[in-house]
Amino acid sequence: MRGRYRLSGLCSPLPVLILVQISSSSTMWSRRQRRLRPLSCGVEELRCRRREREAALRKARREQQLVSKRLLRDEDPEKAEGYVAVILGEAEIQQFLRLAQRGTEEKEREKALVSLRRGLQHPETQQAFIRLEGSIRTLVGLLTSNQALLQLEAARCLHELSHSEQSTVAEACLPATSYLLTYLSGHSSDFIELCLYTLGNLIVESEAVRRQLLPQGIVPALAACIQSPHLTVLEALGYALSQLLQAKEAPEKIIPSVLGSPLPQHMLQLLQPGPKLNLGVAVEFAWCLHYIICSQVNNALLITHGALSTLGLLLLDLAGAVQRTEDAGLELLACPVLRCLSNLLTEAAVEAVGEQMQLRDERVVAALFILLQFFLQKQPSLLPEGLWLLNNLTANSPSFCTSLLSLDLIEPLLQLLSVSNVVSVLVLTVVCNIAEKGPAYCQRLWPGPLLPSLLDTLAFSDTEVVGQSLELLQLLFLYQPGAVQAFLQQSGLQALQRHEEVAQLQDRVRALQQTAQHG
Secondary structure: OOOOOEOOOOOOOOOOOOOOOOOOHHHHHHHHHHHHOOOOOOHHHHHHHHHHHHHHHHHHOEOOOOOOOOOOOOOOHHHHOOOOOOOOOHHHHHHHHHHHHHOOOHHHHHHHHHHHHHHOOOHHHHHHHHHOOOHHHHHHHHHOOOOHHHHHHHHHHHHHHHOOOOHHHHHHOHHHHHHHHHHHHOOOHHHHHHHHHHHHHHHHHOHHHHHHHHHHOHHHHHHHHOOOOOHHHHHHHHHHHHHHHOOOOHHHHOHHHHHOOOHHHHHHHHOOOOOOOOHHHHHHHHHHHHHHHHHOOOHHHHHHOOHHHHHHHHHHHHHHHHHHOOOOOHHHHHHHHHHHHHHHOOOHHHHHHOHHHHHOOHHHHHHHHHHHHHHHHHOHHHHHHHHHHHHHHHHOOHHHHHHHHHOOOHHHHHHHHHOOHHHHHHHHHHHHHHHOOOHHHHHHHOOOOHHHHHHHHOOOOOHHHHHHHHHHHHHHHHHOOHHHHHHHHHHOOOHHHHOOOHHHHHHHHHHHHHHHHHO
């Protein structure tokens, strides 16, 4: 049963906590009650119901977009030592602007802008600044001056304003956006980096800013930056682009332009595993790719560019990396990579171009389990990410199911049942995918560690876990008649007596038992 993640993760490099909303238990429970009534339930009917449930899961798995802002402060420690930024009033702001604009010496003008920038760290100063008539116009004039130090300090002042939580402050910076875009084609990597982070902050805060930036050519400007040799510029570019791609109007107004630019191919090149792969850059562009894929504007194009094979190789590389190092941060890249792969595997275009074949390798399954063990120890909240990919891999692929069995990974998979209800449902769904492949697969599943695990999950209080356990039992009983007797002897149906479906399941079990005896 494949499903699509429509989750927008943190664009900042912070641990991502997955927020999964499962359909209401009452709805799913009543659906299962209807499932178990017919005694003549066949394989095709089960598959049809699983497809319906997949659609319900896709609809239910939504997450509010989580956005962040970046603050770039390269304060000289010697100059900043002992300095405490103070809140500035309108009179003081006006004085600093006048000195910066008309001071007799460049040092004096620069010092005035430094004092203003430090004051703009306070929300109160920011509000006072935008209320002051002509303040932004003066700052833009300094930004466009021919003196590099004044330009830099003016850009830093705008950067402080862009970090404001108030959309009115961001919109007040609108007159500066065209100049910030122009400076992206400059020669100073530090200045370009600052402009990119400032634009990224402004983009996320206001639709008015985005409406102005699009006709000004932000997508071509960002596309030009991706060929920069400077890693700091590339990381800042990834941040700004990720903010742009998260806009609510992105699927209609932004992503088509991005896909029509050189950006996707260059993004995939930056995600190629190897000595040149930079973690910070890769994290940013992996999230960019995730947002594009979630939009479903033209995922076939990404697959044609080799997205699936690139991400598959990166998954293998990540699995090797977590075995070699204890360095924190690898999970930040693993999260968007897993989501991208999960969603791309739901695309019909995968089969059309034959790229899925490149992932049909036991190495992929082994790598995924290495990452699952890593998540279990370091970041358990990311376990659902890996399990959802495993679900999509096994949904329609007997070869991946065979790999799980041949590598003896069922027992390690079942050990995750104790982590959480969300993880339990996904684990049971993967096992259902295997059982659905037919008698030969069920024979290898049963009884092994699966029988005691099912007895445990049937005693859970969570109706979603119990329902998925019942669905797995139904598949096993259909394909493995001996499982009926083994289950009855082992459980005595005690675990099921706590649930309202017991009468229906008892009838189903007895009917299947009779069929097995007379068949």
